[in-house]
Amino acid sequence: MSADSYPLASGPAEAAPPQPRISDLARPRGAPAASGYLEGLNPEQRRAVETLDGPVLVLAGAGTGKTRVLTTRLAHILATGRARPWELLAVTFTNKAAREMRERIGHLIGPEAEGLRWLGTFHSVAAQILRRHCELVGLKSSFTILDTDDQERLLKQLIEAEGIDPKRWSARHLAGLIDHWKNRGWTPDKLPPVEGESFANGRGGRSTAFTRSGCGR
Ligand SMILES: Nc1ncnc2c1ncn2[C@@H]1O[C@H](COP(=O)(O)OP(=O)(O)OP(=O)(O)O)[C@@H](O)[C@H]1O
Ligand SMILES: [Mg+2]
Numbered sequence: 001m002s003a004d005s006y007p008l009a010s011g012p013a014e015a016a017p018p019q020p021r022i023s024d025l026a027r028p029r030g031a032p033a034a035s036g037y038l039e040g041l042n043p044e045q046r047r048a049v050e051t052l053d054g055p056v057l058v059l060a061g062a063g064t065g066k067t068r069v070l071t072t073r074l075a076h077i078l079a080t081g082r083a084r085p086w087e088l089l090a091v092t093f094t095n096k097a098a099r100e101m102r103e104r105i106g107h108l109i110g111p112e113a114e115g116l117r118w119l120g121t122f123h124s125v126a127a128q129i130l131r132r133h134c135e136l137v138g139l140k141s142s143f144t145i146l147d148t149d150d151q152e153r154l155l156k157q158l159i160e161a162e163g164i165d166p167k168r169w170s171a172r173h174l175a176g177l178i179d180h181w182k183n184r185g186w187t188p189d190k191l192p193p194v195e196g197e198s199f200a201n202g203r204g205g206r207s208t209a210f211t212r213s214g215c216g217r
Pocket of ligand 1: 040045061062063067068069
């Protein structure tokens with residue numbers, strides 16, 4: 001089985017420890033192979049790193065070692081054989097933070113860090129999951145993600161195709177409404193009538209613009 005074919009772990013690694021493979025059995029398990037990475041931690045950090053069962057919340061000020069805790073905790077989970085790199089999910093807000101995490105874990109555990117395929121921003125991890133399981137939401141794996149400008153350009157064309165006056169009902173306005181509807185999980189068939197009425201006397205909610213924006217799926 002290739003790394004590609006491993007599904008994203010469906011629950012915390014602690015809840016369902018991975019079954020060892022033959023190649024894993026050859027590796028020392030249990031005690032960390034090299035626990036030197038634990039030595040640079042203060043007692044609170046160390047406690048957070050070594051608490052592997054159940055959730056851990058780390059609240060600390062700027063520059064006080066939160067990322068060090070996170071990266072060392074991931075390294076510790078890997079070094080103790082609790083999970084394999086592709087079974088860990090680590091999300092960040094920014095690309096910069098994701099790069100920093102990957103780089104810092106790389107310093108701790110070496111090339112194994114490259115296997116952390118589920119380390120990334122919310123957006124990139126979600127896009128990967130969607131790409132992989134696209135058929136579950138009626139998409140093709142070749143689906144494209146439009147940026148704000150492209151969204152507006154497309155909506156403008158669709159508004160014009162619907163015969164709606166684009167000066168009165170702007171693409172930006174419709175984009176905002178669609179975003180609002182999607183955030184509530186309202187597909188065109190589930191859109192409350194009063195909401196649908198809010199654009200071009202109901203033609204926004206019924207329009208192909210809404211359906212084709214991906215909401216119809
Ligand atoms: N226990 C420690 N002993 C010595 N240095 C430490 C310790 N913990 C963290 N550091 C160092 O302090 C600096 C800041 O750590 P880190 O980046 O992990 O903090 P942070 O809380 O994530 O910061 P930010 O708020 O900027 O995200 C780094 O250089 C890190 O190596
Ligand atoms: Mg940080």
